[in-house]
Amino acid sequence: MNENSEVEQLQATNPPANHLQPTSVNCDLALKSDGFSGLADALVYAAQGTSGFNFYDHSGQLETVLSYKQLLADAQTLARRLAGLGCPWGSRVGIVAETDPMFHRFFFACQFAGLVPVAVPAGIQLGAHKAYVGQIRRMLESCGATIAVAPESHAGFLAEVARSLKLVMSGTPADFDLLPESNKELVPSSGDDIAYLQYTSGSTRFPRGVEISQTTVLNNLSEIAAHGLKLTRNDRFVSWLPFYHDMGMIGFILVPLSCQLSADYLASRTFAMRPRLWLKLISDNRATISSSPTFGYALCARRLRPSDYERYDLSTWRAACVGAEQIKPEPLRAFAQNLAPCGFNARAFTACYGMAETVLAVSFAPLDCGLQVDYVDSELMTTTGAAQSVAASHENAAGYVDCGAVMPGFEISVRDAQGNALADRVCGEIFLKGPSVMSGYFQDAESTAAVFSKDGWLDTGDIGYRVGRHLVITARSKDVIIIKGRNIWPHDMESVAEKLDEVRLGGVAAFAVPQDDGEDQAVLVVETRDRDAESRDELIHSIWALMHENFGINVLIDLVKPGTLPRTSSGKLSRSQSRAGYFERLAESGRARLIPGIGNRRIA
C-alpha cells in the first residue's frame, strides 16, 4: 500500500515528456542478495521482478528504460550472437563504457556466453584525440581482447585502434545485431570463472587488469548488501559515475542488480555540465543511495543557487557514500549545510574504503552516523607513526575520516616497512585478506607478485591505522615524503596549499624528489592561471610560508598551467605521474633543478 502510493506520487509530480516511466520498486519479488552461481544467475532472478535501469539524457529526461526482464532477453540473444563467433571460453570483450544501455547488454551477454567483459574508458578531453586512442589501444592490448564494441559516438576511435589489433570482431552494437544466433545451448560462467577484468584507476599509462571471479564478485556484492548498505526492497540508486570505474560499474550496476533494485543514471558529462540534475533525479525518483568522490559534492555545492535550496526533496537519500582515496570533510560540510533546507541529512554521508582489487568495498562507516572525524596529534604521528587521539581543538590536531569497520569477510593487518604487524592506532601499510580479494592482475605475474606478500596478504599500498576493526586511511604509502626521518604526508601538504584562495581544490600535487645527499626534497606543483610575475611571486611566498608554518620544511614550488597535473581515468590526482611530469619539465628547461621563485633559496 505504502509502496503503491509512493509510485503514484512519483507519476503525479514528474510526468516524463515522452511518457516513459522509470522502473518501479519490486512489490512481489523477495529481495535476494546471495546464493547465486554467477552474475548471469543473479540477472535471471532479478528478471522476475519489475525493477531495472533507467537512463536519463543531458536535459534530465528519461531516455531509455531497461528492465531486468528486458536486459535478460537482450543479453541472451546477444550472447548467442557472440557465441556464433566461435571465440574460446574466457575470451575478452572490450566494451567502451559510455553511460548507455549497450554497456549492460554486452556485459551480461558476456556472462551468458562464457566471455570476459572489460570496461574501456569513454571519457575524452578537449583536443585529446591521440591520447584517447592510445589509452584504449594499450588497454585492449593488455587484456588481449578478441572482440571490441563501442557505441556509435565512439565508433571512429575504436575503428582507428581496431585496424592495428588482431580482433575477431569490432564495431557498434548495430554491427553485432547482424550476426546470426548460435543454436548451441548457452553455458553461463560461474564459480571460479572470471566475471570481468577491471582496469584500475591508477594505471593510465601501464594498465593492469584486476581479475575477479564470479565467486569473488558475488561475495563482495552480498557483503555490501547485507553489511555495508543494509539494502531493503525500498532502496533505489542514482548515479552519474562512469562505468569504467569500479564505483560506477560495481556499485551502481552490479549491486542494484544483485539485489533486484532499480538504478537511475545520468552521464558523467551531464553531471559535469548540469550537476543540479543529480539532485533533481534523486528528488524526483525518491532515491536512497548515491555516491560521489568529494569533488562531486563540492562541484554541486558550488553551482547551486540559493533559489535551488528548497527546490528538491532529498530526505529519502539515506546513504550518500563518499569514496576515493582521501575524504575531505570541509566541502562535504558545506554541501550538507546548503542542502539542509532540501531535507538532506548530513548523517547520510557514509565514508567507505575499497579498491578494484577487492571488487569494490572493504569497509563502510556505520550508516546514519555521518562523517566521523578522528583527531590525532599530527606532530606525534609524523615523528613516531602513533595516531594518538586528541581533542579537535588541540594545537596539533589533524582530522582523518573514519572509513568504518571492515566487512566481516575481510581480515586486516597494518604493518611496518619490515612487514611486522602493528598495534591499534599506529600508522602503517594496510594489508587485506579475504574472499573478496582478487586472484591477481590478468596475465601479469610480476605486478601480482608485487602486491601480494609471501603469506598471501594483499598490500593495498594505502597508509593508515586501525582502531579495532575500523580503518582510518591517511595516505598512499609510496607517496610518503620522508624528510630527516620525519614522515610527511603529501595529502596533508596539498590540503594546506588548497586553503589559499588562489589554489584550486585538486590543483596541487606534492611528492618527493631525491637530493644529492639522498635526502628527500619535497616538491609542490601548483596549478595557477596567474601570469603576472609579481602575483606569482606572492603566491609562492604564501605557499612557502604555509609549508613552514605547518610542516617546518622547505619545499620547491613549481607553478604550472591549469590542466598540467595528470589525473587517472577516475579523476584522481596521480602523484607519481605528477612527479614524472616535473622531471620532464626539468629536462625541457635544460636545468638540473627547477628553481622557481623562493624555492631557489633552499637550493642555492
Added chain:
Amino acid sequence: MNSTKDSIEQQIIALLVSYLAPRWEADPQARTEVTGATNLTSDLTLDSFQVMEFLMEIEDALDIAVDMNSLSDVHTVSDLATVVARRVNA
C-alpha cells in the same frame, strides 16, 4: 538565424568573453584578446570542468547539443566553431 561558420565563431567569441569576464575582472592581467586562433586550453587555461561549463553556455545559447566526442580534435576557437556549425546546420 545566420549560421555560417564565421557568424558562429563570432558568437562563440562573444560568449567566451562574457564567460571569462568575471575572471578577468578579478585578475586584469589574465585579460587577453580572443580570436579564432586562440587556444582554449593553453591560451585561456580552461580546465576540463570549465570546458563543460562553457559548452553548456553554447548549448543553451544556440539550442543545440554538442557531442563531447566531436571535441577530441578541437584546440582553438575556430576548431570549436567548425564543430558547432555542423550541429547548428544538422
